[in-house]
Amino acid sequence: MKEKGDRAGRWTIAGFMSGTSLDGIDMAVVETDGVDILSLGPTGYRPYSDEERQTLRTALGTWPGDDRAEAAARVVEAAHAELCEDLGAVDALGFHGQTLAHDPENRRTHQAGCGARLARATGRTVIWDFRSTDMEMGGQGAPLAPFYHWACARHVGAEGPVAFLNLGGVGNITWTDPRARAPDAPGACLAFDTGPANAPMDDLMHVRGLGAFDHEGALALSGRVSRDVVRAAMGARHFARMPPKSLDRNDFAGLLDVVAELSDTDALATLAAVCVAAVARGMVHMPAPPERVLLTGGGRRNEALMTGLRAALRCEVEAVEAVGLDGDYIEAQAFSYLAARVLAGLPTSAPGTTGVPAPVGGGRKSLP
Numbered sequence: 001m002k003e004k005g006d007r008a009g010r011w012t013i014a015g016f017m018s019g020t021s022l023d024g025i026d027m028a029v030v031e032t033d034g035v036d037i038l039s040l041g042p043t044g045y046r047p048y049s050d051e052e053r054q055t056l057r058t059a060l061g062t063w064p065g066d067d068r069a070e071a072a073a074r075v076v077e078a079a080h081a082e083l084c085e086d087l088g089a090v091d092a093l094g095f096h097g098q099t100l101a102h103d104p105e106n107r108r109t110h111q112a113g114c115g116a117r118l119a120r121a122t123g124r125t126v127i128w129d130f131r132s133t134d135m136e137m138g139g140q141g142a143p144l145a146p147f148y149h150w151a152c153a154r155h156v157g158a159e160g161p162v163a164f165l166n167l168g169g170v171g172n173i174t175w176t177d178p179r180a181r182a183p184d185a186p187g188a189c190l191a192f193d194t195g196p197a198n199a200p201m202d203d204l205m206h207v208r209g210l211g212a213f214d215h216e217g218a219l220a221l222s223g224r225v226s227r228d229v230v231r232a233a234m235g236a237r238h239f240a241r242m243p244p245k246s247l248d249r250n251d252f253a254g255l256l257d258v259v260a261e262l263s264d265t266d267a268l269a270t271l272a273a274v275c276v277a278a279v280a281r282g283m284v285h286m287p288a289p290p291e292r293v294l295l296t297g298g299g300r301r302n303e304a305l306m307t308g309l310r311a312a313l314r315c316e317v318e319a320v321e322a323v324g325l326d327g328d329y330i331e332a333q334a335f336s337y338l339a340a341r342v343l344a345g346l347p348t349s350a351p352g353t354t355g356v357p358a359p360v361g362g363g364r365k366s367l368p
Contacts, residue, residue, distance in 0.1 A: 020169025167299020195278025
């Protein structure tokens with residue numbers, strides 16, 4: 001395997017992301033020097049089976065040492081190894097694993113999957129455990145994609161601040177100024193979790209036997225929003241806190257109880273409205289109005305969310321495809337980019353992204 005110096009600080013890395021929606025694993029190859037995106041390579045996807053998804057769902061909220069967590073780790077490692085079988089020559093893998101629990105107040109986080117075991121299984125160098133060092137140093141450990149968002153803004157030629165809004169299981173937003181000299185420079189990035197996004201809607205679909213998710217937000221679009229529920233949800237402590245701040249997937253699990261008496265369509269419409277209200281609340285923290293908000297993640301395909309965001313935000317709202325990026329693979333690409341920064345000895349988080357006191361480099365390297 002090639003290491004730092006073999007390509008004058010340029011690496012081709014396959015990054016992987018298994019998000020809180022528990023749908024499957026995204027893979028994306030990026031060539032980068034750890035600062036700029038030099039080229040975007042092939043992508044891939046490996047869905048979880050119903051049985052695998054159930055194993056992961058059962059392990060949510062668990063910590064290392066729990067048998068359910070170990071079962072989830074084995075599922076995650078095997079699925080990633082399978083996705084690597086047809087992967088061409090790369091310098092390393094950027095392996096995030098599957099977040100099962102995240103507790104920033106107690107400086108602990110748990111991503112299922114061991115990078116050392118994956119390195120042995122694939123015969124490839126693996127960069128992994130991106131969050132622990134940040135949390136040990138007092139950061140939130142999340143979100144970690146903001147540095148890549150800064151690189152994306154530069155890559156697409158943005159001339160002023162833009163915001164990247166990722167709507168996965170949890171929503172997170174990055175305000176970034178591509179004119180900054182580096183992603184960890186003061187004023188380059190502000191990032192935080194906005195609040196619940198797809199997770200409550202997906203969980204409601206699962207619990208009520210309606211399927212894995214609300215396709216294109218069709219059910220939510222046909223329902224009526226309970227404004228009382230939205231107002232109550234916005235009273236959660238998370239929304240009163242200043243960023244940076246992060247959430248666990250299950251922090252808003254109680255929303256399902258609150259909408260229990262609503263019809264399927266009304267419940268989904270209300271949960272979508274909570275997501276939109278959370279994003280709108282988060283916009284007050286932006287250092288300056290962004291020129292546009294670019295959406296990534298599965299939520300950009302939910303018309304109830306897109307319609308609500310366009311009505312609530314005072315700027316252009318588009319999917320990232322409008323600027324030539326692929327919203328399905330931004331997060332996987334982010335871990336390609338972060339892995340290169342680990343190899344280059346560059347910071348992977350900063351005060352404006354996770355609240356860590358100073359820029360810090362995370363990640364561990366495991367050889368095959």
